[in-house]
Amino acid sequence: MAAARPSWAGRNFVLLSAATVIAGLGNSGAMIATSFAVLDAGGSAADVGLVAAARTVPLILFLLIGGAVADRLPRHHVMVAANCVNFVSQGAFALVILSGTARLWEMVLLAALGGTGQAFFAPASEGMVLASVSGAQAGRAFAVFRIGVNGATIGGSALGGALVATVGPGWVLAVDSAAFAVAGALRAFLDVSGVPKRAASGGILDDLRDGWREVVSRPWLWAIVVQFSVVNAMMITVQSVYGPLVAKERLGGAGPWGLALAAFGAGTAAGALLMTRLTPRRILLTGTLGVFPVALPAAALAIPVPAGWLPPIMFCTGISIEVFAVTWMVALHQEIPEEKFSRVSSYDWLGSLAMVPVATSLAGPTQDLIGRPAALWSCAALIVLLTAAVLFIPDVRHLTRRPTTTPEAPAPPNSPPRPENPQHRTSNAPAQEPGTHQHNAGN
Template sequence: MTVSSGGSPLWRDQQFVLLISARVISVLGNGFARVALAFAVLALPEAGPGRLSLVLACQAVPQLVFILAGGVIADRMSRSKLMVVADVLGAGAYAGLAAMVLTAHAPLTAMCLLAVVAGTATAVFAPAMDGLVPLVVPVERLQQANGLLRVGINSSMLFGLALSGVTVALVGAGWALALNAASFMVSAALTARLRVSARPRRKTSGWADLREGWREFASRQWLWVVVAQYAIVIAALNANVGVLGPLTAEEHLGGARAWSVIVAAQAVGTIAGAGLAARVRVKRPVLVAVLSTFPAAVPIALLSAQAPVWLIAVAMFCAGIARDVFGVLWATTIQREIPEEALSRVSSYDWFGSLALAPLGLLVAGPIADSVGTSTALAGCAALVVLASTAALLAPQVRNLRAAGESVSGDEAPSTEASKAPEHVVGEEATG
C-alpha cells in the first residue's frame, strides 16, 4: 500500500467542480430533510408514529423497487440529463410537502404520493451518478475523484444534520423542507451545465438491457460475492444504528446525548476515511475493501458489552474511516472494470443487492432484542459482519483482483476471464 498525491488538483477541472458542487448542495439539503420531514409529519393534527412510519416507508420502498429500472434508463440516455430530471422531481416533491406543512393542509394520501415521488427520484438518480463519474474525470483520476466526492458529501451531510435541528426550531419544518427543494433546483442547474456528449440510441428493449446488465454483474465473482456480503452487513448495521444502538444508549449509556456523540464520531470518521482513500494506492483493491469491513463489527461488540461511551465513539470513528476506504475502493474498481455502456445497470444491481435485506434488519431487530436481550442481539449483529466478511474472503477473485496497471502472476490471476474486463478509458466523451 502506498500513498500518492496524484497530478494536478481536480479542483482545476471545471466539470468535476460542477459535479461535486451539485452533490454537496443537494446532500446539504437532504441533511435538512431527514430531520425536517419527521418533525413535519409529527407536528400535523392527528399525527403519530404510525403516520410517520407510513410516509417514510413510501419514500424508502421505491428506492429499492425502482433502482433496477433506474440503471436501465441511465444506460440508455444522457446520465447528466437524467440526474437533472431526478433533481427536478425531488424538488417538486419536497416543495409540495413544504407547501402542505406550511398551510397545515396535508392529507395522508397526498403526503404518501409525494414521498413516493421523492423515493423514485433517488432510485433514478443513484445509478446515473455512479455511471457519470468516469465520464467526467479521466480513468487514472477516478480514485481521487471518488475520494473527494465522498469528503464533500460526508462533510455536507454532517453539516446539514447539525444545522437541521436549529433550522426547524427557528423557522419550522415546512421552511426546512422548502430549503431542501431549493437545494435540488440548484443541483439541477449545476448538473445541467456539464458538457457531455449524447449517448448512442440503443435498439434493444428495456428487458434485454436488464438481462445484459445481469450478465455483466453475475459474470464477475468478486462483484456478486461482495454484494452478497454487504446485503448481510448492511442489514446488521441497520439493526444496530436504527434500533439496537439507540436502545442500548437509552438503557445503559445515558440516552440520546451519548448516542449522538457515538454517531457523530462515525460521521467525522467517514470524512477522514474518504480523504485517506483518495490518496492511498493498493495492489488488490477488492481485498483491501473487504478487509476494511471488519472494523464495523468492533463498535457493535463494544455496545453489546456496554463499554464506556468514549471507547465506543473511538471505535465508531475508526469504523467510519474504514467504511469510506471501502466505499472509494469499491466505486473505483467498479468504474474501472465494468464496460461504460453497462455501468449504471451494474451499479443498480449493486444497490439492489446490497440493500435487499436492509428493511429486514430494521424489522426483526426489535423482536429479537425483546426475545434474547439487546446485548445478545448486538453480539449477533457483530458476528454477522465478521462471518459475512470472512466468507467473502474465500472467493479467489476477491483476494486476487489487481488494480489497473498492476501485473498479475499466473497463480494469482482471477479465476474467470470475465474479471479481466478491459479498462474503458473515457476522455471527453461522456453521458450524464
C-alpha cells in the same frame, strides 16, 4: 478558480461535486429529521421502521429500470429529473410536519416518492461522476469527490441534529427540499456535448439481461453485492431506527445522536483523504478488511456506551467504510465497460438495498421479541460473519489494480465528461469504490 484545481478536475467534475455537496448537506439533516418527525408525531419504533422501509421499497422496485434508462438517455437529464421529484417530495413532507397534523400514511407516501426519485438518480450519478475524469485519475478523483460528500455529511448531521432539537424536524426537511432544487439547477449546466452517442440497443429488457450477465460473470461482484445486502440492511437499521431510539432514551436526544453521525461523516472524510494518498495493489482485499469495523456502532449501542464514546467509535467506522467505498468504485471503474456502467450499478444498488425494507420494518418487532440489546448484537454479528465469508472468494483476495497501459493526457479544465478508453477495461475480470456499500453518490 480554475487555476487552483487539478488539471483533471474539469468543469463537469466541479459542478457534480458542488451539487452533491449541497444535496448532501440537506440529506444528512433530513435523515435525522425524518426519524424524529415520526417519533414527535407519536409514532413507535415500528412506525420509524415503516417510514424508512417506505422509502426503500420503491427504490428497490425501480432501480433496474433507472439503470437501464441512464444507459439509454443523457445521464444528466435523468439526474435533474430525479432531483425535481425529491424537491417536491421533501417539500411536501416539510409542509405536512410543519402543519402539526402529520399522519403516518402521509409520511409513508412521501417517503416512497422520494425513494422513487433516488432509484433513477443513483445509477445515473455513478456513471456520470466517473465519466467526468480520465481513467488514470479515477481513484484519486473519486476520493476527492467523496471528501466533499463526506464533508457535507459532517456539517449536515451536526447542523441537522441541532436544528431538529431547536426548531423542529419540519424546517430541516424544508432545507433539504431547497437543497435538491439548487443541486438540480447546477446539474442542468453540465456540458455533455463531447460525449459520444451510445449505440441503440434492443430494448430495456435486453439492457437488463446484458447487465445481469455482466454481474454474474464476476464472482467478486455478485459476492460483495450479496454481502452488502445484509451489511447495508444492518447499518441502516442501526442508524435510522435503533440509534435514534437509544439516543432518545439513554443519550440525551437528537443533539448527541447528530454529533455521533457527524463524527461518522468526519471519519469518512478522513478515509477519503487517506485514499487520495494510498493506492493499494489488492484493491478488494483492502476494502473488504475495512468492512469489519462497521459492526462497532451496533455493539456500542447494544451495551450501551456513554454518549461521549460514540463519536470516536463512529469516526473510526467512517474511516473504514470509506476505504471500502473508494476501492470498490475503483474496481468497478477498472472492470466494467463504460456503456454498461449504469445498469451494472443498478444491480449493485438493488442487491445492496434489497434487505433494507425488511430489516427496518422488522426492527421494532424484533426488539419487542428479543430485546433491543440482543437485536443490536445480532446486527453486529451478521456484519462480521458475512464479511468474513466474502474473503473466501479468491477474486476478492487477489483482484489487483492494473496500471493504465497507455498514458492518458489529463482532461482540460473545462472538458465535458468522456468515457474511459475501452482498451483500459476488460469485459470480464481476472482475479480484481454502497449505498450507502455506503452508497453516497449524493442525490
